[in-house]
Amino acid sequence: MKEYQIAVLPGDGIGPEVTGEAVRVLQAAGERFGLQFAMSQYAVGAAGVAAAGDPLPPETRAAVTQADAVLLGAVGDPSLDHAPRKLRPESGLLALRSLLAVYANLRPVTTNPALAFCSPLKPEHLAGVDILIVRELVGGLYYGEPRGKDNGAAVNTLRYTEAEVERVARVAFGAARRRRRRLLSVDKANVLETSQLWRETVTRVAVDYADVTLEHAYVDYAAMRLVTDSAGIDVLLTENMFGDILSDEAAVLAGSLGLLPSASLGDGPGLFEPIHGSAPALAGKDVANPIGAIASAAMLLRYGLGLAEPATAVEQAIAAALEQGARTRDIARPSDRMIGTREMGAWIAELVRSPARRPLSLVR
Numbered sequence: 001m002k003e004y005q006i007a008v009l010p011g012d013g014i015g016p017e018v019t020g021e022a023v024r025v026l027q028a029a030g031e032r033f034g035l036q037f038a039m040s041q042y043a044v045g046a047a048g049v050a051a052a053g054d055p056l057p058p059e060t061r062a063a064v065t066q067a068d069a070v071l072l073g074a075v076g077d078p079s080l081d082h083a084p085r086k087l088r089p090e091s092g093l094l095a096l097r098s099l100l101a102v103y104a105n106l107r108p109v110t111t112n113p114a115l116a117f118c119s120p121l122k123p124e125h126l127a128g129v130d131i132l133i134v135r136e137l138v139g140g141l142y143y144g145e146p147r148g149k150d151n152g153a154a155v156n157t158l159r160y161t162e163a164e165v166e167r168v169a170r171v172a173f174g175a176a177r178r179r180r181r182r183l184l185s186v187d188k189a190n191v192l193e194t195s196q197l198w199r200e201t202v203t204r205v206a207v208d209y210a211d212v213t214l215e216h217a218y219v220d221y222a223a224m225r226l227v228t229d230s231a232g233i234d235v236l237l238t239e240n241m242f243g244d245i246l247s248d249e250a251a252v253l254a255g256s257l258g259l260l261p262s263a264s265l266g267d268g269p270g271l272f273e274p275i276h277g278s279a280p281a282l283a284g285k286d287v288a289n290p291i292g293a294i295a296s297a298a299m300l301l302r303y304g305l306g307l308a309e310p311a312t313a314v315e316q317a318i319a320a321a322l323e324q325g326a327r328t329r330d331i332a333r334p335s336d337r338m339i340g341t342r343e344m345g346a347w348i349a350e351l352v353r354s355p356a357r358r359p360l361s362l363v364r
């Protein structure tokens with residue numbers, strides 16, 4: 001039997017707790033479907049700096065390039081906020097994305113009527129939301145050279161090539177084709193040359209996807225559309241920085257940043273991580289919501305390993321646990337019985353193993 005090699009990079013803050021639960025659920029999926037997962041842990045972020053003086057230590061680099069897929073928790077630590085750039089935890093994550101060349105970051109956002117109360121938006125804006133954000137992940141302002149800061153001035157460079165735009169656009173069009181066949185491409189072409197190139201390139205690629213309806217929008221208007229016409233958006237394609245901002249905004253629809261997963265895909269091993277950060281204030285308290293990490297593990301099964309059936313089983317287990325009333329602090333009403341990170345993970349794992357059984361924790 002094939003043994004899938006999964007490199008697990010827990011990272012910082014709540015990262016180890018949420019990835020621990022994602023690992024537990026992957027093991028449950030392995031048991032149910034007769035799959036073998038070899039999961040080894042490696043340091044990244046502040047944990048990498050502590051272990052090896054490097055936010056992406058050489059051992060981690062070697063492991064991720066050889067793995068079948070990479071599961072990451074979160075990076076970030078306030079104690080390194082003022083460290084030189086090469087020692088910042090975020091530099092480890094950016095270097096990891098770049099090393100794996102995972103240029104297409106998929107961030108699905110759906111709403112669940114049972115969690116509508118978590119969102120500040122009116123319920124009518126939340127019904128039927130099913131958005132896939134496709135964010136370019138290894139180019140743009142995050143990586144452009146020159147960059148730097150000195151003598152009271154600072155510079156970052158926004159540069160895109162046609163090839164970089166085209167490859168991520170093809171991922172987005174391909175995804176739209178399997179969904180509702182609408183693509184909203186977001187740029188700032190009224191101001192930026194990079195956005196003009198973006199728009200021209202996406203328009204050219206669209207010729208190969210005549211069954212997909214393409215619409216272009218400026219990012220300011222798209223930010224508004226995300227909350228005023230959420231159900232009208234199918235696939236939203238955009239560059240790195242705009243995608244970072246718009247995906248946090250979109251999380252407001254789901255009700256909690258803790259719920260949302262992501263898959264970062266390129267031509268080698270994929271990288272799977274929740275979209276939330278390391279949340280240092282919550283770390284070590286067993287309060288973080290592991291669903292974003294667990295749903296990322298489902299994406300790992302589907303896109304990273306091509307295991308659609310186990311992926312669906314994990315997604316259904318998440319939905320069933322929420323349906324049965326499983327609530328971590330971020331998604332609980334004051335009157336709800338709240339559970340911790342571990343109990344949420346155990347609950348979902350149990351539903352993966354035996355979907356028909358109601359977990360014991362509910363029977364209390």
Ligand code: IPM
Pocket residue numbers: 075076090093094244275277
């Ligand atoms: C994200 C995060 C990262 C990003 C940070 C931690 C570098 O906010 O994955 O959205 O900006 O890409």
Ligand code: MN
Pocket residue numbers: 244245248275
């Ligand atoms: Mn972000």
